[in-house]
Amino acid sequence: MNSFSDSLARALQLIFTPDPTLAEIVLRSLAISGTACALACGFGIALGAWLGVARMRGRAAVLALLNTALAVPSVVVGLVVYLLLSRSGPLGFLGWLFSFPAMVFAQSLLVLPVAAALTRQVVEDADVQHGEQLASMGAGPLLRSLLLAWDERYALLTVLIACFGRAISEVGAVMIVGGNIDGFTRVMTTAIALETSKGDLPLALGLGLVLLSVVLGLNAVVVVLRRWRLSRGDAGLPSAAVAS
Amino acid sequence: MSGVLRLQGVDVTFGRMTALHGIDLRIEAGERVALIGANGSGKSTLLRVLHGLVTPRRGTVLRDSGAGQAMVFQRPFMLRTSAMNNVALALWLRGMRWREARERALLALGRVGLGEAALRNARVLSGGQQQRLALARAWALQPRVLLLDEPTASLDPHAKREVESLMAEFALAGMTMVFASHNLGQVKRLATRVVYLEQGRVLADAPVDQFFDRVRLPVLSREADLFVKGEIA
Numbered sequence: 001m002n003s004f005s006d007s008l009a010r011a012l013q014l015i016f017t018p019d020p021t022l023a024e025i026v027l028r029s030l031a032i033s034g035t036a037c038a039l040a041c042g043f044g045i046a047l048g049a050w051l052g053v054a055r056m057r058g059r060a061a062v063l064a065l066l067n068t069a070l071a072v073p074s075v076v077v078g079l080v081v082y083l084l085l086s087r088s089g090p091l092g093f094l095g096w097l098f099s100f101p102a103m104v105f106a107q108s109l110l111v112l113p114v115a116a117a118l119t120r121q122v123v124e125d126a127d128v129q130h131g132e133q134l135a136s137m138g139a140g141p142l143l144r145s146l147l148l149a150w151d152e153r154y155a156l157l158t159v160l161i162a163c164f165g166r167a168i169s170e171v172g173a174v175m176i177v178g179g180n181i182d183g184f185t186r187v188m189t190t191a192i193a194l195e196t197s198k199g200d201l202p203l204a205l206g207l208g209l210v211l212l213s214v215v216l217g218l219n220a221v222v223v224v225l226r227r228w229r230l231s232r233g234d235a236g237l238p239s240a241a242v243a244s
Numbered sequence: 245m246s247g248v249l250r251l252q253g254v255d256v257t258f259g260r261m262t263a264l265h266g267i268d269l270r271i272e273a274g275e276r277v278a279l280i281g282a283n284g285s286g287k288s289t290l291l292r293v294l295h296g297l298v299t300p301r302r303g304t305v306l307r308d309s310g311a312g313q314a315m316v317f318q319r320p321f322m323l324r325t326s327a328m329n330n331v332a333l334a335l336w337l338r339g340m341r342w343r344e345a346r347e348r349a350l351l352a353l354g355r356v357g358l359g360e361a362a363l364r365n366a367r368v369l370s371g372g373q374q375q376r377l378a379l380a381r382a383w384a385l386q387p388r389v390l391l392l393d394e395p396t397a398s399l400d401p402h403a404k405r406e407v408e409s410l411m412a413e414f415a416l417a418g419m420t421m422v423f424a425s426h427n428l429g430q431v432k433r434l435a436t437r438v439v440y441l442e443q444g445r446v447l448a449d450a451p452v453d454q455f456f457d458r459v460r461l462p463v464l465s466r467e468a469d470l471f472v473k474g475e476i477a
Contacts, residue, residue, distance in 0.1 A: 130321040136297055136314075137381075138337040147333075151323045 003201070010202035011209055022203075026210050029187040032100060032174070033167040036107030040167075041160055044115025049149035051116065052123030053131065053141045066120070069113035074106075078176030081106040085177065098179040103187070106173035111163045118159040123148045154229055161218050168214065247272050247308070248389055248420055249294055254303030256289055256444075263289040264444045267303070271422060273388065276415050278435035278452070279424040282467060282476050286444040287424035291315065291391050294422060314387040318394040320378035322366035327358060330366045331381045338385060352384035353377070356410055372403025379410050390414060392423035396430065408434065428474065432456060442467055 014022060051062065083089050085097040085105070096102040126148040134144045149156065171189035178185035180194060188207045195204035247270040256264040264286045271277055271294075279287040292298040293305060295315045307313070314334075322330050331349035336342055353362050356376040361369060366377060375395060382390055392411070396404040404427075411434055415421055425431050431438060431452065438455040440448040447468055448455065456472075470476045 132292075132297055133317055133321040136295055136317075137334045143337070147323065153324075 007201040007205050011206035014202060014206040015209060022206065022210070024183070025186055025188055025191050025207065026214075028100075028185075029168060029189070029211075030214070032103045032187060033107060033164060036104045036167050037111060037160065037164045039104065040108040040111035041115045041163055044112045044163075045119045045149060045156060045159070047112075048116040048119025048121075049123045049145040050142065051120040053127050053145040053148065055141075063120070066113055066117050070117055072110075072113070073172060074110055074170040075172030075176065077110045078106055078173035081109060081173065081177045097177065098181060098185060100185065102177040103174045103185060106177045107167045107170065110170060110173055111167050114166050115159060115163050118162060119149065119156060122152050122155045122159070126152050154225065157225060158222060161222055164218060165215050169211065249308070249422075250304075250306040251293065252304045252306070254293060254300045254305065256286075256293060256298055257301045262444055264293065264300070267293075267444075267446060269439065269446065269449070271389075271420065273308075273420055274418055276421045276434055276436045277423070278431040278438050279422065279441060280426070280428070280431060280438060280471070281441035282471055284443075285441040287441055288393050289444075290441065291393050291422065291424055295391050308388075312385060312387040313389045313391065314382035314385045315391040316375075316378045316382050316393070316395050318397050320374055320381075322369075322374055322377065324365065324367050326363050327353060327366045327369065327377050327380075328362040330377060331384050334381045335384055348384055349380075352380040355383055356380040357406075370403070372399050372406055375399060375403065375407050376410065379407065379414075383414065387419070389420045389422070392421065394424050394426065397426065404430075428456075428472070440468060440471075 051059070051066070081102065082097070084091045085094065085102055086092055087097075094101075096105065123145060127144065130148070130151075131144055134147060139147060169189065171193055174180075174185070174187055175190050175193065178187070178190065180186050180190040186194075188211050192204045192207045192211075195201070195207070249269070249271040251267050251269040254264055254267040255262065267290065269290075279290060281287055289298060293300055295313060296305070296307075297315075323333065328346060328349045331352050332342065332345035335345035335348055340348070350359070350362055353359050356379055358369075358373060358376055358380060361373065361377075366374065369377060378395075395411070396407050399407060408430060411421065411423070415434065421434075423434070435452045438448070438450060438452050439446055440455070442465060447465065467476065
């Protein structure tokens with residue numbers, strides 16, 4: 001217990017004392033996960049919105065695959081990306097292995113199913129409730145999916161946060177494709193794993209606390225946004241509930 | 245084709261349930277047709293068939309190609325944006341340029357007395373205002389046929405009167421209207437013709453004065469008798 005409290009005290013000291021190494025790792029983590037999240041959400045939200053509205057043959061199979069992809073371990077994604085990017089792999093010519101783009105690529109693949117599956121659910125629920133009215137105005141499936149995704153933008157903000165949380169907290173994929181190279185591909189999670197194995201618990205704990213703070217900060221932003229919406233009376237409630 | 249809308253032998257099924265059986269209906273320009281009947285009688289399904297939102301399993305639906313249509317729902321869906329944008333969107337979906345659509349949206353909002361709410365978020369408007377907004381959205385499209393699915397069912401008496409008065413104004417302007425309603429007073433005030441549905445079948449189709457003068461109506465059914473007396477909804 002003493003060891004934990006000592007480590008915690010030193011970890012807090014590290015956080016509140018400017019440390020270029022720690023700052024560099026934190027900023028790199030944010031950059032990689034932020035970029036991966038932006039890429040995956042851009043594509044995943046569009047795909048999910050379309051799947052929420054489209055009714056085509058094989059849809060059930062696509063949804064089953066998508067939901068299965070939610071449970072794929074990050075190390076498996078890392079392994080697949082490693083094989084793709086390795087010198088003899090189909091994308092080896094890019095020369096991305098053990099670099100920033102490789103880590104972004106791996107995290108994007110990891111986060112994409114999360115963005116698509118959660119968006120699909122949000123948009124499908126909205127389509128069941130309101131899709132008919134949009135269709136009655138002449139909106140086809142593609143326009144309907146875009147309009148409903150835009151209308152559910154506050155709900156999709158939560159999807160975005162969930163995706164970022166998944167990206168920044170994973171360790172397996174970035175460890176495999178990034179290699180945890182000091183000053184180059186080391187991120188918070190890989191640094192935590194390394195420092196723990198080396199026995200430098202204060203630094204590991206400090207990084208863990210920073211990681212938690214980042215996610216906490218993002219959740220705080222969502223809470224503030226939600227309160228702001230509620231204060232404007234725009235709770236996303238059905239029309240009848242708003243009317244009084 | 246005679247009439248702006250014509251249904252011939254229309255059957256609609258949802259899974260094993262048959263919602264409409266062999267519906268024959270012809271609606272002439274300028275008519276104001278009230279669809280009445282108890283819950284589950286097929287009124288809403290019939291409106292959806294007329295608007296092309298439900299495809300019949302059997303039968304044909306003929307629409308006058310020159311007659312634009314719009315539909316207003318019991319609980320209108322408004323996007324989380326301004327009242328003006330909600331109206332403009334409907335016009336944009338019909339191919340109008342966005343700038344022109346917004347200009348026409350403002351006119352439509354003024355028409356229903358919502359000019360001052362043009363820039364307000366449509367979701368924060370009251371139920372009555374949202375229904376007027378839905379009417380503005382429909383009116384902006386300048387349809388010849390307006391379909392309304394229980395447009396005043398979830399409104400308070402004041403909002404009901406406002407919506408009803410707008411419907412009356414649209415009717416005076418010559419718009420063909422088909423509306424579902426449980427409110428027999430409203431049917432008497434607005435309709436020129438009444439279609440009574442029971443379990444997906446048209447049991448009576450008569451001019452409004454004849455319909456409510458029950459002596460001239462054939463004996464329908466016990467349910468129809470109770471419905472007209474206001475004992476079931």
